[in-house]
Amino acid sequence: MRSAWSRIRRDKAALFGLAVIAVVTFAALFAPFVAPFNPDQQFANGLTLQGAPRPPDGVYWFGTDLLGRDLLSRLIWGARASMIIGLAANLAAVVIGTTLGATAGFLGGWIGTVIMRFTDLMMAFPALLLAIALAAILHPSLWIVALVIALVNWVQIARVIYTETRALAAREFVEAVRALGAGRWRILARHVLPHLLPTILVWGTLGISSTVLIEATLSFLGVGVQPPTPSWGGIIFQSQSYFMVAPWLVVFPGLAIIFLALSFNLVGDALRDALDPTQRGIT
Amino acid sequence: MIPKDGASAPLLAIEDLAVSFGTESGRVSVLDGVNLSIFPGQAVGLVGESGSGKSVTAMSVMRLLPSPPSRVDRGRILFRGQDLLALPAGKMRAMRGDRIGMIFQEPMTSLNPTFTVGFQIAEALALHGKARGVAAHERAGALLERVGVGPAARRLRQYPHELSGGLRQRVMMAIALACDPDLLIADEPTTALDVTIQAQILDLIARLRAEFGMSVLLITHDLGVVAEVCDLVAVMYAGRIVEQASAARLFAAPRHPYTLGLMESAPKLGQRVKELPTIPGMVPPPGKRGPGCGFVGRCGRALARCAAEPPPLAPVGGPVGSSASPGHEAACWNPVP
Numbered sequence: 001m002r003s004a005w006s007r008i009r010r011d012k013a014a015l016f017g018l019a020v021i022a023v024v025t026f027a028a029l030f031a032p033f034v035a036p037f038n039p040d041q042q043f044a045n046g047l048t049l050q051g052a053p054r055p056p057d058g059v060y061w062f063g064t065d066l067l068g069r070d071l072l073s074r075l076i077w078g079a080r081a082s083m084i085i086g087l088a089a090n091l092a093a094v095v096i097g098t099t100l101g102a103t104a105g106f107l108g109g110w111i112g113t114v115i116m117r118f119t120d121l122m123m124a125f126p127a128l129l130l131a132i133a134l135a136a137i138l139h140p141s142l143w144i145v146a147l148v149i150a151l152v153n154w155v156q157i158a159r160v161i162y163t164e165t166r167a168l169a170a171r172e173f174v175e176a177v178r179a180l181g182a183g184r185w186r187i188l189a190r191h192v193l194p195h196l197l198p199t200i201l202v203w204g205t206l207g208i209s210s211t212v213l214i215e216a217t218l219s220f221l222g223v224g225v226q227p228p229t230p231s232w233g234g235i236i237f238q239s240q241s242y243f244m245v246a247p248w249l250v251v252f253p254g255l256a257i258i259f260l261a262l263s264f265n266l267v268g269d270a271l272r273d274a275l276d277p278t279q280r281g282i283t
Numbered sequence: 284m285i286p287k288d289g290a291s292a293p294l295l296a297i298e299d300l301a302v303s304f305g306t307e308s309g310r311v312s313v314l315d316g317v318n319l320s321i322f323p324g325q326a327v328g329l330v331g332e333s334g335s336g337k338s339v340t341a342m343s344v345m346r347l348l349p350s351p352p353s354r355v356d357r358g359r360i361l362f363r364g365q366d367l368l369a370l371p372a373g374k375m376r377a378m379r380g381d382r383i384g385m386i387f388q389e390p391m392t393s394l395n396p397t398f399t400v401g402f403q404i405a406e407a408l409a410l411h412g413k414a415r416g417v418a419a420h421e422r423a424g425a426l427l428e429r430v431g432v433g434p435a436a437r438r439l440r441q442y443p444h445e446l447s448g449g450l451r452q453r454v455m456m457a458i459a460l461a462c463d464p465d466l467l468i469a470d471e472p473t474t475a476l477d478v479t480i481q482a483q484i485l486d487l488i489a490r491l492r493a494e495f496g497m498s499v500l501l502i503t504h505d506l507g508v509v510a511e512v513c514d515l516v517a518v519m520y521a522g523r524i525v526e527q528a529s530a531a532r533l534f535a536a537p538r539h540p541y542t543l544g545l546m547e548s549a550p551k552l553g554q555r556v557k558e559l560p561t562i563p564g565m566v567p568p569p570g571k572r573g574p575g576c577g578f579v580g581r582c583g584r585a586l587a588r589c590a591a592e593p594p595p596l597a598p599v600g601g602p603v604g605s606s607a608s609p610g611h612e613a614a615c616w617n618p619v620p
Contacts, residue, residue, distance in 0.1 A: 109351075171392065172387060172389050172392040172393045173392060173393050173394055173395040173396075175347065175387070175393075176385075176387055176393040176394070176455070176458075177395070177406075178347055178379070179345055179347060179379055179380060179384075179385040179387075180379060180380035180406070180407050180410060180458065180459075181376045181377060181378070181379035181380035181381055181410050181411060182376075182380075182406075182410055183376060190406075191395055191397075194397050195397065
């Protein structure tokens with residue numbers, strides 16, 4: 001791990017990613033102290049005399065939204081939704097996908113077939129429809145949205161992990177450990193799982209960006225994070241028809257989503273390179 | 284076969300082993316009645332072309348063939364009198380790596396790249412409850428010294444990619460010998476190595492066999508390798524043992540036409556030939572084998588009977604005029620005189 005860290009430290013892109021993630025995490029954790037205003041408060045001077053949102057200025061740095069609320073404060077609070085959903089939902093998806101994919105790939109046989117056919121079924125099922133149906137039944141809230149996304153998002157990870165595990169299980173060192181008298185669960189945990197780690201990390205980070213987008217879609221459709229709780233995706237969708245008049249309402253949350261997703265990708269890539277077992281020990 | 288040093292019971296006795304694989308076009312027989320015995324301390328070479336069933340035989344002994352598609356149709360594999368095929372999975376797992384060690388063809392890929400050499404040797408010890416922690420680490424170091432990988436203190440901390448092919452095969456050997464097995468199965472251990480390294484590894488196998496007092500089953504397609512290490516040689520063809528004898532005997536007087544063909548097609552030192560003789564045709568693939576001898580289509584000595592009836596492995600005497608040779612057996616209706 002130490003050599004992995006020293007390698008990441010030399011990677012400027014990864015450091016940038018880490019910095020962005022750190023800033024967003026900080027904002028999410030300390031939103032009440034960082035945000036200049038109450039995100040839900042509608043200011044009397046928050047709208048122009050014509051009733052339009054105010055563009056960025058010295059008071060409202062990122063401008064105001066359709067209801068005269070401070071956009072910067074809403075973005076800072078929205079970081080909470082994005083981080084919680086991005087991390088929790090994706091962690092759950094990775095755990096489910098890895099468990100099922102690795103089990104199916106390693107055991108093979110009829111167990112593997114049943115798991116993978118079920119995965120195919122989930123893949124063919126319209127994910128958004130499932131998410132909407134689940135969210136409608138389970139009364140939308142932040143955690144329900146995270147759960148719904150996890151139930152939809154594990155499928156791709158399971159497929160990738162399955163393929164990778166199949167390839168690993170056929171590698172000769174796995175055969176050699178078997179010839180040494182190791183049991184299958186030990187082989188899976190000790191000798192196969194560490195080789196899956198880079199894949200898990202990369203897919204875990206890639207998934208975060210798609211998670212943010214699903215969250216936005218669900219919020220727009222009214223089954224995601226419920227207003228007035230701010231979320232980045234929600235802000236964009238609520239403001240999209242005003243893009244020509246008040247572009248800042250789409251640009252700022254859009255940039256936030258892009259930078260957060262990009263950062264997770266950069267860090268994931270750097271981790272993959274740093275943890276590559278064939279490069280360990282070479283410096 | 285001849286017991287070495289008068290030992291009475293074989294360590295390993297494969298009796299009439301038949302293994303088949305399920306394919307899309309039905310079940311295909313891969314091993315068809317293999318008989319092979321290894322006595323304590325003995326080194327037996329199993330020789331044959333690709334596809335003859337050597338590795339399937341070895342993997343059957345380890346019970347590492349994936350099932351399905353493979354299936355044992357009949358036969359027994361007795362290890363110290365106990366039928367391995369009848370052992371429950373847990374007991375068989377305890378046998379692997381403990382009583383029976385195995386090394387593979389590809390030392391480059393048979394070690395886990397994510398763990399140090401020391402960790403992987405210690406794991407072999409820990410798996411069978413021989414040693415843990417510091418004790419395991421110390422024993423791993425001692426094992427490395429014994430297989431000629433030094434200095435142990437430094438090597439233990441290295442990863443497989445930092446070692447050459449020859450060193451890796453030595454490490455594999457240290458892992459296989461960690462629990463002091465009774466039998467070492469070496470599946471083409473030198474095929475992936477340079478010629479000079481090959482000789483070193485063969486020497487090492489011969490030396491360790493004496494040191495550990497173990498039996499060796501050496502699987503190879505290289506007759507030269509067999510001559511160097513083995514007491515006894517079994518020649519395999521199309522899922523059957525076609526000839527077996529002591530190494531000296533087999534090289535002096537092969538009786539099966541296939542064995543003779545193998546020897547003639549190997550280059551000899553100091554002999555100038557324009558073109559090496561070859562055995563015409565190919566090993567019939569499993570599923571395309573007739574009822575008779577598997578070699579019938581490629582054999583210059585084939586009789587009508589050969590295609591109809593499989594010849595049993597039976598004792599054969601020496602060439603005409605010489606005294607009979609005990610333990611020399613061939614499966615042929617019309618053996619080479």
